[in-house]
Amino acid sequence: MKPATALPAQKKTRANDISDSQLRGLFGYNLKRSFSALQVDLLRVLDRFDLRMVPFSTLVMIVENPGLRQSQLADALAIERPNLVVVLDTLERRELITRDRVPTDRRAYALRATLAGHQLCEKAYRAVQAHEARYLNRLSTAEREALSSALNKIRTTFEEAGE
Amino acid sequence: MKPATALPAQKKTRANDISDSQLRGLFGYNLKRSFSALQVDLLRVLDRFDLRMVPFSTLVMIVENPGLRQSQLADALAIERPNLVVVLDTLERRELITRDRVPTDRRAYALRATLAGHQLCEKAYRAVQAHEARYLNRLSTAEREALSSALNKIRTTFEEAGE
């Protein structure tokens, strides 16, 4: 179909011809670079609400699961309990969540979002959806589904294999 | 319709019905979780060669681009120059690369891999490919292409937008 000799239309990416075809051949490398680039933008969006990725995820999970315990939350978010504590401390100090003792188990706390927490979560979530639309709009429906499916397969390949 | 007596319930890990459909609705969250899970396995693979992700990428790039300068390399890998210095220090101390003065510009160093560097790179790269095959085998050709295309679109959406 294409003549092999007649395509000088190389992407004039950077100054000297530095090739990274070896690294580009690794999906893991592309995944890292894509996520890093995405994260820069996402962090800027969340910064408007004084949130970072883990506090945002934490708030969303508490709103969706009122009464959740810290250990359940840490497990669901795949973060360590000690790291969650400081996140919850900050969210509680900002009066976005409450920690209530569980009557049936006085070791545990039931996590709930305050009214302010619900409102901030709603606004931040919509902003994140707008951020996502920036690149999702460039993907076809088939591509989105393939991406979603592929990400889930990658995740389960390694997560369920007993880390 | 099973008798409730026989089975001691499911695994304790999925104990109460905690939903994360809100977060799962965000591609960025799935991307992060997938990459994190993949990274755990990848780091274990690289650890056999006493390499981390950045040193591995660095070595691959130097092997593919002999004579590369540090600033070019940092740019290609999207890492900061100061952080690259310590990576190169370690690779040089292990005698995997050399730093030679550029005659035409005595400020710069030309980076080259030693024989040992080439050999380690070759072995590590093959091990990483085997790691990749673990999840790529579960993806159809269409899924791989969609994943690759989608990752590139995500990357260019944010990388070219002037970070």
Next chain:
DNA sequence: TATTGTTATACTCTATAACTATA
């Protein structure tokens, strides 16, 4: 004056051991 490589530093994210108070 600008650029290359460098040093020092700081901030985020993540991981682990060990403690307390309950169960």
Next chain:
DNA sequence: TATAGTTATAGAGTATAACAATA
């Protein structure tokens, strides 16, 4: 003895300012 939450800490990864040598 085991579990929920906590404290303290250490290790990576990443980001910026400022410097010396060179262009």
